Amino acid sequence: MDMMSGQSSPVLTDSSPMKESRVGMHSSLTSYSQSGTSFSTGKYIQIPKKKAGKLEDAMANGWLDAMKSSSPPSKKLFKDLNGGVLSSDDEFSYASWMCKHPSALSSFAEITNLAKGKKIAIFLDYDGTLSPIVDDPDRAVMSDNMRSAVRDVAKYFPTAIISGRSRDKVCDLVGLEELHYAGSHGLDIMGPVHKVSEAHYNSINSTDQQVFRTLVENVKDIEGTRVENHKFCASVHYRNVDQKDWPTIAQRMHDILTNYPRLRLTHGRKVLEVRPVIDWDKGKAVEFLLESLGLSDSEYVLPIYIGDDKTDEDAFKVLRRGNRGYGILVSPVPKETKAFFSLRDPSEVQQFLEALVKWREQSESGKRMTD
Numbered sequence: 001m002d003m004m005s006g007q008s009s010p011v012l013t014d015s016s017p018m019k020e021s022r023v024g025m026h027s028s029l030t031s032y033s034q035s036g037t038s039f040s041t042g043k044y045i046q047i048p049k050k051k052a053g054k055l056e057d058a059m060a061n062g063w064l065d066a067m068k069s070s071s072p073p074s075k076k077l078f079k080d081l082n083g084g085v086l087s088s089d090d091e092f093s094y095a096s097w098m099c100k101h102p103s104a105l106s107s108f109a110e111i112t113n114l115a116k117g118k119k120i121a122i123f124l125d126y127d128g129t130l131s132p133i134v135d136d137p138d139r140a141v142m143s144d145n146m147r148s149a150v151r152d153v154a155k156y157f158p159t160a161i162i163s164g165r166s167r168d169k170v171c172d173l174v175g176l177e178e179l180h181y182a183g184s185h186g187l188d189i190m191g192p193v194h195k196v197s198e199a200h201y202n203s204i205n206s207t208d209q210q211v212f213r214t215l216v217e218n219v220k221d222i223e224g225t226r227v228e229n230h231k232f233c234a235s236v237h238y239r240n241v242d243q244k245d246w247p248t249i250a251q252r253m254h255d256i257l258t259n260y261p262r263l264r265l266t267h268g269r270k271v272l273e274v275r276p277v278i279d280w281d282k283g284k285a286v287e288f289l290l291e292s293l294g295l296s297d298s299e300y301v302l303p304i305y306i307g308d309d310k311t312d313e314d315a316f317k318v319l320r321r322g323n324r325g326y327g328i329l330v331s332p333v334p335k336e337t338k339a340f341f342s343l344r345d346p347s348e349v350q351q352f353l354e355a356l357v358k359w360r361e362q363s364e365s366g367k368r369m370t371d
């Protein structure tokens, strides 16, 4: 799949994790930052610059609202604003929210009870789930302890990472060969090779370079912006941009996308994600992986998906449908979600994964004793 073709199946790469025999590789575009190297060749679309702060398009106004709400203030910010203590109102609203989305740690017995006689399959988002959210996406590393927890979990349960980042990037960050990986919000999944003609991929390369360069060139004058290329989608970060410049970003993104009707915009944590207009998302990626791993029979399989972001909601929805499995939202503040359970932060994610391993080891040794 490419950013422009609008086809309805993901690009599939090789069937065994970490063995590279990918077809139709995209161009070797690297992540762009204002301090980094800019591109001197290739065509891109320069959109006319409009006056800052003048939002002319209702759609752009909608995007601005979404940008403002896409990353609610963290618990730390609540605390900072409150002189180091959480106000009882915040505690109260978090506690009420937890009634609807209980902690996966305190509900651990309930979860494992429901998993009895079933195979658990684990799906993990990366940023904000396995690694803490930081200002620089290149520094979003996971701890060695988290890596061990994921490695151990994968010994007992089929485990996949589903990330908005490119698959190569998230593979590098996680660094575990035994997992399945889906990058670009599930658009790039390891699986059986689909042969596609050379000419098709050549056309993808040039178009995608153009999309990426257009994004880079049209926001590079806004201090703090950063554009990442994920091969099948792209991210425009505004975490480090002064809020007064957010309307300009919203307007420019709107103007750019007018030139690319086959692209759409979604929102993550202080990031705008540009992706193809196709019916594919993290939820579809979960269904695809369950199917291709022979885990689609919900009578025998309990999928658990852990994620922190809006894009993870598609996966939560898929699991909620027909009580197929459990979504777990990672958040220290109340958020509207389709997840059943919650965890506060990556350290609780690690505890949950470690608990699953312990539970599994204990049930195996209990089984051996009765055999």
Ligand SMILES: O=P(O)(O)OC[C@H]1O[C@H](O[C@H]2O[C@H](CO)[C@@H](O)[C@H](O)[C@H]2O)[C@H](O)[C@@H](O)[C@@H]1O
Binding pocket: 125, 126, 127, 128, 132, 133, 134, 135, 136, 137, 138, 140, 162, 163, 164, 165, 228, 235, 237, 239, 268, 269, 270, 271, 273, 309, 311
């Ligand atoms: O699906 P994910 O694995 O969660 O990836 C979603 C986006 O994550 C990254 O951005 C987010 O994390 C950054 C590092 O902590 C943070 O600086 C940024 O504000 C967050 O939006 C990644 O850089 C994006 O490309 C992914 O799309």
